[in-house]
Amino acid sequence: MKRTKNIVILSHCILNVNSKVEGLCEFGNISNRLIKYLMDNDYGIIQLPCPELTMYGIKRWGHVKEQFDNPYYRKHCRKLFEPILEQIEDYINNGYKIETLIAVKGSPSCGRNLTCSSPEWGGEFMGKEDIEKKLNDLKTINKPGVFMEEIEQMLIEKNININIIDMDEENEDITMKNITELLGKMEIK
Numbered sequence: 001m002k003r004t005k006n007i008v009i010l011s012h013c014i015l016n017v018n019s020k021v022e023g024l025c026e027f028g029n030i031s032n033r034l035i036k037y038l039m040d041n042d043y044g045i046i047q048l049p050c051p052e053l054t055m056y057g058i059k060r061w062g063h064v065k066e067q068f069d070n071p072y073y074r075k076h077c078r079k080l081f082e083p084i085l086e087q088i089e090d091y092i093n094n095g096y097k098i099e100t101l102i103a104v105k106g107s108p109s110c111g112r113n114l115t116c117s118s119p120e121w122g123g124e125f126m127g128k129e130d131i132e133k134k135l136n137d138l139k140t141i142n143k144p145g146v147f148m149e150e151i152e153q154m155l156i157e158k159n160i161n162i163n164i165i166d167m168d169e170e171n172e173d174i175t176m177k178n179i180t181e182l183l184g185k186m187e188i189k
Contacts, residue, residue: 009101012050068146105166111145
């Protein structure tokens with residue numbers, strides 16, 4: 001294969017759905033189509049680490065952005081992204097093009113335009129009378145997840161501009177259309 005010097009960065013769970021909170025693995029065909037598309041078009045792939053997995057492990061509960069919006073988790077995100085940022089700098093300095101970063105719509109860490117939110121979410125659930133209130137308070141908001149916020153800030157600090165797009169696992173065809181248009185390549189089958 002001839003080296004194209006084109007690279008795409010993917011959120012961790014796009015390549016490894018096993019890293020998602022148990023019960024949230026719904027990617028199925030979209031990940032397969034995306035990876036096939038990238039491989040067929042000779043893209044290099046950088047896989048981001050999963051800050052949730054590396055902080056809380058595989059047996060974690062689902063979280064919302066407000067739970068991650070603290071200095072400890074933000075520091076963890078920055079520490080994880082630092083070696084990736086160094087790779088990005090080295091690639092760019094050597095004539096490579098980082099085409100895009102593909103995030104995960106709705107993730108409290110890796111969502112780009114939408115993230116899961118609830119000011120009520122947190123604490124112990126057992127024996128609480130306000131469980132229904134907490135569950136009803138869950139919503140999706142038009143903001144990035146914490147890891148994406150930190151990534152964007154670190155890129156700005158280095159004066160690096162990379163397009164970031166959400167992968168929407170519920171809208172496979174629209175997601176693939178948006179990605180292929182952004183990358184400017186042929187339409188995927």
